[in-house]
Amino acid sequence: MDHVRVKQKRDGWNWLWAWANPVKFMELSGRALPWCVGIAVVTLAVGLIWGFFFTPEAARFGSSVKIIYVHVPTAMMAINIWVMMLVASLIWLIRRHHVSALAAKAAALVGVAMTLAALITGAVWGQPMWGTWWAWDPRLTSFLVLFLFYLGYMALWAAIEDPDTAADLTSVLAIVGSVFALLSRYAVNFWNQGLHQGASLSLDKEENVSDVYWQPLVICLVGFTALFVVLLLVRTRTEVRKRRLHALEMRERMADA
Amino acid sequence: MIALLIRDLRLSVRAGGGFGLGLAFFLIVTVLVPFGVGPEEAILAPIAPGILWVGALLACLLSLDRIFQLDYEDGSLDLLATAPLPMEGAVVMKAVAHWLTTGLPLVLAAPVFGALLNMPPEGFLWIMGSLALGTPALSMIGAFGAALTVGLKRGGLLLSLLVLPLYIPTLIFGAEAASRGMAGFEAGTPMLMVAGITLGSLALLPFAAAAALRINLR
Amino acid sequence: MIALLIRDLRLSVRAGGGFGLGLAFFLIVTVLVPFGVGPEEAILAPIAPGILWVGALLACLLSLDRIFQLDYEDGSLDLLATAPLPMEGAVVMKAVAHWLTTGLPLVLAAPVFGALLNMPPEGFLWIMGSLALGTPALSMIGAFGAALTVGLKRGGLLLSLLVLPLYIPTLIFGAEAASRGMAGFEAGTPMLMVAGITLGSLALLPFAAAAALRINLR
Amino acid sequence: MNAPADALVVRDMTVARGGVPVLAGLSFRLDPGRVLILRGPNGSGKTTLLRTLAGLQPAMAGTMSQPAEAIAYGAHADGLKAVLTVEENLRFWASVYGTDAVEAAISGFNLTGLRSRAAGNLSAGQKRRLGLARLLVTGRPIWLLDEPTVSLDTASVALFADAVRAHVAAGGSALIATHIDLGLEAEVFDVTPYKAQAATDPAAGGSFDEAFL
Amino acid sequence: MNAPADALVVRDMTVARGGVPVLAGLSFRLDPGRVLILRGPNGSGKTTLLRTLAGLQPAMAGTMSQPAEAIAYGAHADGLKAVLTVEENLRFWASVYGTDAVEAAISGFNLTGLRSRAAGNLSAGQKRRLGLARLLVTGRPIWLLDEPTVSLDTASVALFADAVRAHVAAGGSALIATHIDLGLEAEVFDVTPYKAQAATDPAAGGSFDEAFL
């Protein structure tokens, strides 16, 4: 078979591609999961508690500033997850590793939740800050667009019955969609210059938020990343099990048809 | 007849989406409009109720051809017509199923979309109320239009063309009620008109739609 | 391949309407909006280019599922796939046929509808130009969406959900070009962007669409 | 004619398709316990006749009498919902007709193994079997069937013939348009001689658009 | 196998539907001038096999060799456009395949009288005849036909058999899935013994979703 040869060529990467075998994946992820859960719980607890209770209230922002510890990490994760889905889709299209397609499907669910969380925390924050729940600021708008892309991607997964067909088509959509999502981002920036904060984590800018806020924020970022990994593993494992059930049903049908 | 309702709901859930799709479409329309007309709150807020009503109307419209077309194509409509089920009842059930999957979610989600269009919160109840009263009429009128065009290959656009003019009174009164209510004016009259249109449609259109179906099957 | 184009045009003319339907829908949307948002010129004129663009986009959308769905249902798509005709070519031809029956009439009629929305005459050329450059992209992107969803029973709304986000850049630049041009500002950049999107879509999407079709026929 | 009240009696009927009469002067009767096979070359008007009898289109002339709510119609198309399972499809029709014969129908057409498969995933012949099983859940005595055995293999055709025999034995009747031999004991009614002539005499029965002639 | 270059040769093929292998280990060949009848009960996988050979879906295992651009596929559905006339439908396919055999096809399937009728207004059998006439305008040597005689009356079946005979005499070949007897001199290939078994041995060919088990 074709991919056997490829595997031999890349001996050094075998440990990675081994994950692409569903059975192997279940085994490895089963062992990794508790560790990930541990890391996520600890970092999140430290980051959020530090952020919420042990940082001073900002002069201008009041205590509402503390929402930043949820808002920023979820917002960043929302973008990163889309990128991860794109990569997973490409892997599926090129090497046809089932776990990769299922991971993309699983990630979409987490991604849409993160996007929604960023939107909602943003809206909750916007109310005291800008006096409005929503403004058509480019950053906010492009987030809404990202949300739409997530919705479309998930709806396509849901609408197609055959799992491989669904994986193929959603991968094509993820690729085309990424191009258009990027385009929309530029379009939105062109269309309206807005109210939203610039990037405040860039290291060279002097307008950086002061260290007191910065340190717990970094920990929260790590925590949310770990949380994503946990959720991704759990969801992917569910998808693998569902697929396994499907395969068993099919086999049974072949036996008695 | 309940069996038909259950079947239709099940079909729309199975065939992907069900309740969510209409909502998602509604969301997209409300997002598109600011892209077209610009982001200024001063422009958006006053037109918000109108946009929401137009969006609801389009979301209904896009799902209309599914009311009878699929049943026609796979032959179920012939079989339903020969079944011991008054055609009028079948029409009503199909309109109800359509409303449950499209109209109702829109009513519930309207405030969120209103907020997106910078609508002041005072308007939320009004938009929900006017949509709740008006969307059943949209589904029923739509079912009538779908019955008229079932079996025509170019269904989609023709259907819209037939149905949109019929939607105009509902739209005018509905949007008027919502925007008057939002602005704090008296909105009872347009609300009553919307309710009247809905009641009238529900009382009369099933017969017209059933007649149209029978003619189309001939 | 020209045969396919001719067949599609003939089908859309025969099956009722053809060029007229898209136009009529466009007309109705432009008529609905004043009903929804109120008739004041001060409100309407500035949003006119945006409304026209949104209307064009919705008119395209409504006719999209016809691009492949009918051919899929009656088995022609299977037969076309086994015919000596590159799938990419078939996709392009279908997009062209769609543009000729929906996009082109809209471009030509835009000034009339602009006038209905109290748009100042200086804007006419701009709206025509931006639509002329942008609608081919709408048809091509739509063909891609239609290829993704062909064969899915709940096509209509799902298709919209997939396609509308892809329309956003075209819409933004197109409407921006038209309204800047109308207001006498520099509009070259957004025009160029629209043209770029159209060219890019025409160059790349046929391949994606053909791939999607092949997967769906499998 | 002194037919029993539960017979389907057709007198002097003219049926039309697209405004054009295709069969004229048809008279026949279908008594309980009998099977009538409708024959005729392609395009002779069998489908048109069956649709008229099922009440889907009006007859151009002639009368027909039949017991109330007695007819079950099986068309060229099966009316299956691709996303519903075999069982759900049948249950739906059972509840429309207010009967409860789903299990009998499933086993009668050998669908037990396919019971929870989505109808869209069946092969052509399996779909057809499901379409025929629908007849059993209607509980109606008079079956009007339009080429019921299309796509069926020989075993399934035999299954169908058995079902018809059982139906007839229970006092039902069936009018079946078909081109093949079903192995049923039945009368044959050939529609070929009844082909409608271009009506030269306006009084002759057909009257389509004659006002324009 | 030393097949002539213009034969359709299938070796050890496994075909799958919806991810499930339905037929495994198929090997056969179809030489020019021959007709091969595909038999098998409903749901045995004939349609799946034909679609695979036509290139509409990938085979799960095995190889197939065939001359380039040689296959014309006739499916369960006819792919007719209801609003186009009989002649326009055929002309379209003729120009897709770059041939000019419309008149021969029309007369070959006795469609002369229906030439300018919209395809949507034909009866079931007439539609089928038009679908078969399409094969003649493809000009392709290998026909893959899925139950071509569905809905046809005996006269039309004979017409079809004649068309196949003429095609074969001219060096063409045909693979026909059917349940009825066409009166053609032909080999019969029964797919029943090739029913795919639940693969216990992954190397056996089928490999669907096995990674998950």
Ligand code: HEM
């Ligand atoms: C629904 C509304 C909102 C959305 C979708 C949103 C989206 C985002 C996104 C995507 C980021 C991450 C930027 C990045 O690091 O690349 C972000 C960061 C941030 N947002 Fe929001 N935001 C919203 C509302 C608000 C509001 C109302 C405020 C407060 C005035 C705010 C303040 C911030 C701050 C301070 C950051 C951190 C900046 C940074 O680290 O880059 N956001 N937001």
Ligand SMILES: Nc1ncnc2c1ncn2[C@@H]1O[C@H](COP(=O)(O)OP(=O)(O)OP(=O)(O)O)[C@@H](O)[C@H]1O
């Ligand atoms: N809409 C229409 N307008 C005009 N003529 C029509 C229309 N539909 C069908 N016909 C013609 O009416 C005749 C009767 O058609 P019908 O479908 O009843 O035939 P049938 O006996 O069922 O044939 P088959 O065995 O092929 O199914 C045919 O000659 C057909 O061409």
Ligand SMILES: Nc1ncnc2c1ncn2[C@@H]1O[C@H](COP(=O)(O)OP(=O)(O)OP(=O)(O)O)[C@@H](O)[C@H]1O
């Ligand atoms: N999407 C699907 N998923 C799973 N199984 C399917 C799907 N479609 C068809 N099948 C099954 O695959 C098998 C082969 O079907 P196929 O259509 O090839 O049979 P066939 O030999 O053509 O039968 P017929 O004579 O009834 O047309 C059938 O048992 C069918 O139930």
Ligand SMILES: [Mg+2]
């Ligand atoms: Mg017939």
Ligand SMILES: [Mg+2]
């Ligand atoms: Mg088959």
